[in-house]
Amino acid sequence: xxxxxxxxxxxxxxxxxxxxxxxxxxxxxxxxxxxxxxxxxxxxxxxxxxxxxxxxxxxxxxxxxxxxxxxxxxxxxxxxxxxxxxxxxxxxxxxxxxxxxxxxxxxxxxxxxxxxxxxxxxxxxxxxxxxxxxxxxxxxxxxxxxxxxxxxxxxxxxxxxxxxxxxxxxxxxxxxxxxxxxxxxxxxxxxxxxxxxxxxxxxxxxxxxxxxxxxxxxxxxxxxxxxxxxxxxxxxxxxxxxxxxxxxxxxxxxxxxxxxxxxxxxxxxxxxxxxxxxxxxxxxxxxxxxxxxxxxxxxxxxxxxxxxxxxxxxxxxxxxxxxxxxxxxxxxxxxxxxxxxxxxxxxxxxxxxxxxxxxxxxxxxxxxxxxxxxxxxxxxxxxxxxxxxxxxxxxxxxxxxxxxxxxxxxxxxxxxxxxxxxxxxxxxxxxxxxxxxxxxxxxxxxxxxxxxxxxxxxxxxxxxxxxxxxxxx
Numbered sequence: 001x002x003x004x005x006x007x008x009x010x011x012x013x014x015x016x017x018x019x020x021x022x023x024x025x026x027x028x029x030x031x032x033x034x035x036x037x038x039x040x041x042x043x044x045x046x047x048x049x050x051x052x053x054x055x056x057x058x059x060x061x062x063x064x065x066x067x068x069x070x071x072x073x074x075x076x077x078x079x080x081x082x083x084x085x086x087x088x089x090x091x092x093x094x095x096x097x098x099x100x101x102x103x104x105x106x107x108x109x110x111x112x113x114x115x116x117x118x119x120x121x122x123x124x125x126x127x128x129x130x131x132x133x134x135x136x137x138x139x140x141x142x143x144x145x146x147x148x149x150x151x152x153x154x155x156x157x158x159x160x161x162x163x164x165x166x167x168x169x170x171x172x173x174x175x176x177x178x179x180x181x182x183x184x185x186x187x188x189x190x191x192x193x194x195x196x197x198x199x200x201x202x203x204x205x206x207x208x209x210x211x212x213x214x215x216x217x218x219x220x221x222x223x224x225x226x227x228x229x230x231x232x233x234x235x236x237x238x239x240x241x242x243x244x245x246x247x248x249x250x251x252x253x254x255x256x257x258x259x260x261x262x263x264x265x266x267x268x269x270x271x272x273x274x275x276x277x278x279x280x281x282x283x284x285x286x287x288x289x290x291x292x293x294x295x296x297x298x299x300x301x302x303x304x305x306x307x308x309x310x311x312x313x314x315x316x317x318x319x320x321x322x323x324x325x326x327x328x329x330x331x332x333x334x335x336x337x338x339x340x341x342x343x344x345x346x347x348x349x350x351x352x353x354x355x356x357x358x359x360x361x362x363x364x365x366x367x368x369x370x371x372x373x374x375x376x377x378x379x380x381x382x383x384x385x386x387x388x389x390x391x392x393x394x395x396x397x398x399x400x401x402x403x404x405x406x407x408x409x410x411x412x413x414x415x416x417x418x419x420x421x422x423x424x425x426x427x428x429x430x431x432x433x434x435x436x437x438x439x440x441x442x443x444x445x446x447x448x449x450x451x452x453x454x455x456x457x458x459x460x461x462x463x464x465x466x467x468x469x470x471x472x473x
Contacts, residue, residue, distance in 0.1 A: 217287030220352025236364025
């Protein structure tokens with residue numbers, strides 16, 4: 001039997017087809033093929049299309065702490081395998097469906113391909129409306145491939161990108177077609193970039209809701225992609241384009257206040273009526289992407305090293321809550337650890353935002369030796385995040401000093417928003433900023449992930465391995 005896309009869609013066929021009929025040729029029993037532009041738009045605007053992420057990407061990151069784990073016989077559990085950076089973290093059909101990025105992203109790609117392959121024949125709207133729907137689908141598909149490429153391929157490197165294996169670039173929604181081979185990392189990233197770049201000019205500049213992809217959001221994803229490739233100039237230029245459309249920064253001094261309990265550390269809490277509860281009410285969000293569980297990492301433990309990065313006067317401590325409060329325990333029993341969120345909104349977006357664009361702009365400038373210029377976006381963000389009575393602008397002419405501050409700012413600003421693992425991948429072997437990642441265990445010992453470790457690339461799910469799809473080392 002020939003290999004088909006069913007291998008990577010893991011059961012999508014069962015949901016959409018009653019047999020192996022071609023999706024575009026024959027209406028499958030029990031499934032309505034979109035006929036109008038409005039029906040295709042409903043696919044684009046379906047809330048499920050924003051719930052792209054599994055929290056596995058955070059359990060891999062060194063910002064996360066799991067206080068329950070020690071080396072024991074729970075080795076087959078997903079949480080254990082992710083935290084210990086073991087190969088093949090996902091092993092069961094349920095894992096593949098609800099946790100594996102491979103399956104989750106390809107399932108979404110199937111939907112985007114259905115739009116891209118059918119929108120031109122759809123009825124009931126103008127050509128301009130079709131172009132916008134097509135552009136949104138192109139961006140959505142490139143977002144999915146962005147995650148796949150940065151999880152299942154080697155870190156992008158100009159010298160190896162033409163030889164390192166990429167990922168299968170599926171463009172058809174006909175599940176009977178032969179699955180493409182992995183190609184190369186360069187081919188994969190070229191495809192991702194082309195999707196963004198082909199779409200941008202056809203997208204509206206803004207939209208009624210930042211759930212909908214628009215030009216600012218697309219530039220945000222383009223900036224993320226270039227940064228993950230260590231293409232700093234291109235990342236900066238894309239970030240600047242996003243900021244031309246939306247450069248809003250919320251001054252946390254107007255949003256939060258400090259509560260000092262009788263015992264324990266000060267706690268930052270939202271001022272009544274000033275907290276943005278919903279992600280679509282948060283003006284800094286350029287495009288909303290959720291975890292499958294919309295609370296994301298809310299109430300999860302934060303690594304001690306990460307907590308220590310937050311100055312007492314850094315108002316982003318709104319996202320750090322002493323565990324005794326989250327666990328409803330008395331202060332006397334506090335383990336001196338912190339959990340994510342609690343007082344602030346715990347429904348949040350992991351998509352690109354204006355603070356992230358300011359940091360990408362700052363990094364791009366600093367990497368280019370424009371250190372003084374890099375301080376402008378860096379200090380602009382910090383001024384909106386640090387208590388006014390304590391704020392002092394960064395003053396430095398040393399490139400590496402400023403870059404080090406930028407990387408710490410990224411950990412503070414983008415905590416648990418799906419970014420740290422990608423930063424770990426691109427920086428762990430950096431000659432100036434390389435490091436050994438660590439996960440603390442319940443007994444106080446640590447698991448280490450050394451620079452260049454093969455576990456910086458996830459294993460492809462076993463059901464997807466075929467003659468043309470080789471496993472990662």
